[in-house]
Amino acid sequence: MSAADLAFSSLAVKTKSPMRIALLGGFDLMVDDVPVAVPVGSKRLLAFIALNYRASVPRSLVAGSLWPDASEHSAYTNLRAALSRLRGTARKALDVSSAEVRLARDVTVDLYHSRSLAQRLLDPGGPVEDLRLNAATVDQLSADLLPGWYDDWALLEAEHWRQLRLHALEALAGEFIDAKEFAGAVSAAHAAVQADPLRESSQASLIRAHLAEGNPSEALSDFERYAQRLRDELGLRPTQRLHRLVAELQRSRPRNGSPRS
Structure with missing residues (x-):
């Protein structure tokens, strides 16, 4: 030494x-x-x-x-x-x-507090009501790990965290919907969509949040933007599962393009 x-x-x-x-x-x-x-x-x-x-x-x-x-x-x-x-x-x-x-x-690391939060949100047997979910919860799950770092070890950990936080944000949106805290649900789903705009499960969370809040026009607009982007970038179409979320809105939409209330 x-x-x-x-x-x-x-x-x-x-x-x-x-x-x-x-x-x-x-x-x-x-x-x-x-x-x-x-x-x-x-x-x-x-x-x-x-x-x-x-x-x-x-x-x-x-x-x-x-x-x-x-x-x-x-x-x-x-x-x-x-x-x-x-x-x-x-x-x-x-x-x-x-x-x-x-x-x-005595040194703490922010990642491990946020990772623990994500894992508790995804624990099917965990008491979610003890987490005191609020806007700060969304913030804890919204940041990338070491953005702009390209070392192999950093990229591997960043992808592990990205996957975990996307699942957690989607679960969080669902918890907010169940609690009728719709602004939180939209915020959590938006954070997931921003992290991966082509991820269908995140888009579904956002559409469900809009529908639960009573905003069918926003739900349909988000679906159509997603369908266009998916087609333009990957040559794919949304799955039938996502189509079913907005099927009634599409059927009831008048010719001027806005869904009936």
Whole structure:
């Protein structure tokens, strides 16, 4: 273990101020909700360790994942450099040993709060009423993971999160409809559609929210926009299941294009 690593390890102690790593919507290291400056090269290190949350990650895995095209020696050298560039408060985000790197015990990660929320929404046996669903719930599920990052490990985790949050947003829209909180239902479904405009189940959630709120014209307009986009981009048509949601509206629509009330 180098002298620099020993110095780093000795400084990786508990911080009295709440420290948080944000991965959703972009990377940030925060202390008391104030951003902490982190060198660009060290952000990748912190993000990679944060994605492993409470696990201890072997140095060999860290180095090989962050610098996959470098030789083993060069990758280890790059890892030592990334660790040494962390200064002051930022050093306290990690616990480092001669063999492993892990997140410091007091550091929280926004992804894991949002992931826990998504999993509870999707748990068929879970008491959803305990979640206190509101507009902030939609916000927690609306941000991409590390947008603009193209490392293989970041892209893989981003896709896992995208799939989980899309299912959770659709479930959330349904919960809002059941509670007759229609603005929340439309907001949750819109967030899902924005994340993947061609995903039919998200579009169905939005149409159901409009119908539950008593806005058939918006439901039909959204269906037609989706059908046009699906045809233009993929050469496909909506399934019969989606057609059935608006079939009555289409039959009752007068020739001027607006559904009868």
